[in-house]
Amino acid sequence: MERTEIISRTKDFLSREFEVDPSVIVPENNLQESLDLDSLDYVDLVVVIEENLGFKPTADDFKTIVTFEDFFNLVEQKLGA
Amino acid sequence: MNTMLVSQENIKNYIPQREPFIMIDALVAASDAGFQTQFTISDDNLFLEENKLSESALVENIAQTCAAGFGYLNSLIEGAEPQLGFIGAVTHLEVFNTTQQGALIETEVKVLNTFENIHLVEGIARTAGTDLLKCQLKIVLA
Numbered sequence: 377m378e379r380t381e382i383i384s385r386t387k388d389f390l391s392r393e394f395e396v397d398p399s400v401i402v403p404e405n406n407l408q409e410s411l412d413l414d415s416l417d418y419v420d421l422v423v424v425i426e427e428n429l430g431f432k433p434t435a436d437d438f439k440t441i442v443t444f445e446d447f448f449n450l451v452e453q454k455l456g457a
Numbered sequence: 458m459n460t461m462l463v464s465q466e467n468i469k470n471y472i473p474q475r476e477p478f479i480m481i482d483a484l485v486a487a488s489d490a491g492f493q494t495q496f497t498i499s500d501d502n503l504f505l506e507e508n509k510l511s512e513s514a515l516v517e518n519i520a521q522t523c524a525a526g527f528g529y530l531n532s533l534i535e536g537a538e539p540q541l542g543f544i545g546a547v548t549h550l551e552v553f554n555t556t557q558q559g560a561l562i563e564t565e566v567k568v569l570n571t572f573e574n575i576h577l578v579e580g581i582a583r584t585a586g587t588d589l590l591k592c593q594l595k596i597v598l599a
Contacts, residue, residue: 416545416595419572426570435573 382429382451386444389428393420403445410444429455461485462529471528472521473541477503480518481564484525491567491578492526494518498558509555515562515590519580520544522564523596527576545575545595553588560584574598 377385383401391398394411401410413421418438426432431454441447463471463484471484486493496518498505504514524542531537556562566580574597581591 416575416597419570419575419577419595422572423570423577 377451377455379448379452382448382455385428386448386451389424393424401444403443403448405444407441407444407447431455462487463525468525471532472524474521474524477501478517479521480504480514481521481525484522484529487526487529489530489568491565492522492529493566494522494525494564496562496564498556498560498562500558502558505558508557510557510560510562512552512555512590515582516547516550516592518562518564518582519566519590519592520594520596522566522580523576523578523594526566527596527598540598543597543599545597548593548595549579550590550592552590554584556584556587556589562589569593 387398387401390396390401390411394413394417396411407413411417411421422433429451433450433454437450441450461483465482468479468481468483469475472479472481474480481494481496483495484492485495498510502510502514504511504517527540527542531540562582562584564580564582566578568576568578570577576596576598577593578596579591579593582589
């Protein structure tokens with residue numbers, strides 16, 4: 377999957393699931409703050425990632441994610457893009 | 458799934474609740490995919506309102522089904538410490554019907570996903586094949 381498609385698809389499903397404006401999902405923004413995630417929300421995040429991107433992230437994966445840029449990098453790595 | 462794993466006599470070994478707050482009688486099935494319990498509403502049930510069981514009692518019934526199921530599976534692990542389960546959130550709540558004293562409630566819980574110690578489950582309570590209430594719970598085991 378191309379990076380532009382990863383970004384487009386991510387904006388779509390994250391904005392719907394977490395009810396945020398798609399414009400906040402940009403590489404430089406903090407993922408946790410932008411989506412207003414608490415610890416319980418991470419299981420929802422795992423569910424939508426699995427449903428929309430086809431892989432299940434681990435707790436170690438989330439340790440590497442601060443910004444959406446980090447998230448897009450992880451997706452590329454997981455999907456072997 | 459298996460059949461009649463924990464009887465009414467032993468259910469207290471797997472859930473923290475005590476009378477009159479126990480809302481399950483027996484664990485009849487448990488696997489990593491989900492759990493099933495049975496519960497007969499007694500005449501003196503605390504959650505009867507004008508002879509109808511309250512919706513909150515059915516949510517509690519689903520939560521206790523989770524507690525019993527996770528507790529039972531944990532007990533199968535040699536040397537595992539007992540775990541406490543907490544309800545983190547109740548979502549996607551749908552109420553279909555109510556029921557009354559004497560009814561047998563059969564509850565089924567499916568584990569939808571797990572992240573670390575947080576389990577996302579979907580539970581449905583039925584009586585005589587009629588759906589009563591469905592909801593999703595986030596259960597945190599600690």
